[in-house]
Amino acid sequence: MSGTSLDAVDAAMILTDGQDVLEFGPVAERKYTGEERAVLQAATEAARAWNWQGPRPEALFAAACETITKTHSDAWAMMTGQAGAPRPVLAGVHGQTVLHRRAKADQPGATLQLIDAPSMQAALGVPLAYDFRSADVAAGGQGAPLAPAYHAALMNRLGGEPAVVLNLGGVANITARTADGTLIAFDTGPANGPIDEWVEGHGKGTHDAGGKLAAAGRVHEGLLTQLLAHDWFDEPPPKSLDRYDFNASMARGLSLEDGAATLTEFSAAAVAAGIRQLPEVPARLIACGGGRHNPSFMAALARQCPCAVLTAEQAGWRGDSIEAEAFALLAARTARGLPLSWPGTTGVPSPQPGGEIIG
Numbered sequence: 001m002s003g004t005s006l007d008a009v010d011a012a013m014i015l016t017d018g019q020d021v022l023e024f025g026p027v028a029e030r031k032y033t034g035e036e037r038a039v040l041q042a043a044t045e046a047a048r049a050w051n052w053q054g055p056r057p058e059a060l061f062a063a064a065c066e067t068i069t070k071t072h073s074d075a076w077a078m079m080t081g082q083a084g085a086p087r088p089v090l091a092g093v094h095g096q097t098v099l100h101r102r103a104k105a106d107q108p109g110a111t112l113q114l115i116d117a118p119s120m121q122a123a124l125g126v127p128l129a130y131d132f133r134s135a136d137v138a139a140g141g142q143g144a145p146l147a148p149a150y151h152a153a154l155m156n157r158l159g160g161e162p163a164v165v166l167n168l169g170g171v172a173n174i175t176a177r178t179a180d181g182t183l184i185a186f187d188t189g190p191a192n193g194p195i196d197e198w199v200e201g202h203g204k205g206t207h208d209a210g211g212k213l214a215a216a217g218r219v220h221e222g223l224l225t226q227l228l229a230h231d232w233f234d235e236p237p238p239k240s241l242d243r244y245d246f247n248a249s250m251a252r253g254l255s256l257e258d259g260a261a262t263l264t265e266f267s268a269a270a271v272a273a274g275i276r277q278l279p280e281v282p283a284r285l286i287a288c289g290g291g292r293h294n295p296s297f298m299a300a301l302a303r304q305c306p307c308a309v310l311t312a313e314q315a316g317w318r319g320d321s322i323e324a325e326a327f328a329l330l331a332a333r334t335a336r337g338l339p340l341s342w343p344g345t346t347g348v349p350s351p352q353p354g355g356e357i358i359g
Contacts, residue, residue: 004170012324018332028078047098092331129331141348142240150326151175168291186237189270197248211296217257268300
């Protein structure tokens with residue numbers, strides 16, 4: 001799995017029937033080099049400029065696909081080469097999301113993940129499941145989030161207590177399981193994306209390491225109130241966002257530190273606003289994804305949310321590998337023809353299978 005934060009490829013192996021996780025296997029992380037990240041960023045920027053209008057920027061997309069194949073096959077080799085690692089029988093690769101348009105009343109949704117499936121399958125040497133979102137979008141769904149099937153499997157291992165799983169990537173999304181077992185999932189708003197963009201735009205690295213910039217700044221309360229008045233927060237779930245629907249320009253005019261503090265608080269407040277849209281308050285919120293490593297972000301979540309906030313590790317999960325594990329489970333579901341999405345998770349009219357398999 002390679003997310004919109006463009007920091008690394010995560011690989012994870014699980015034994016699964018597509019419904020439950022029976023065993024956890026080895027994991028690996030393959031960091032992007034600066035050059036590789038630049039290739040993927042260029043493809044993302046070209047996709048945004050194209051926006052499904054006119055000729056596709058094929059040269060940049062092809063370069064990105066070449067990078068994706070190389071880095072994913074490296075991660076695969078790192079994972080499968082570990083001592084005692086079993087040989088996988090199926091791979092699931094999501095591809096790199098470079099453009100996502102949420103469905104609206106006057107416009108169908110659309111989504112684009114870059115992957116050269118034949119090259120990827122040849123590099124990995126086992127059947128490959130991919131293209132997990134297109135069928136949902138074609139059927140009228142948002143195409144996101146797709147991790148709820150896996151989040152449900154993780155929550156099953158914790159027992160029946162109502163809980164919410166929060167993924168903090170470029171965008172934040174939640175999966176809630178209510179007391180009667182119903183799954184509700186949607187994007188709540190931005191997570192790391194605008195913060196990373198803000199820090200990088202000031203030449204201070206790729207992210208707010210340790211949340212130190214946010215901790216040194218002050219939240220602009222007036223701007224925070226203005227941002228939370230966005231129409232997005234009035235839209236009922238399920239709903240989804242592109243990584244750049246909320247971006248660093250929200251903090252224009254603030255100092256580096258105050259901007260980081262305000263964007264961090266806004267992302268946390270957006271999560272809390274999403275929780276308030278649920279039919280019941282969960283007992284706990286379990287944070288996954290890179291954002292859980294940011295102490296300022298986690299502190300803001302604890303302030304904003306009406307429930308206990310835990311990290312994935314505190315719940316006994318492998319927090320850095322959950323997204324990769326999720327697409328391993330979705331690969332198994334694709335192979336078995338099981339649904340990947342439901343009306344309560346993407347707004348698709350009925351439970352929707354998806355994905356393609358090559359090899």
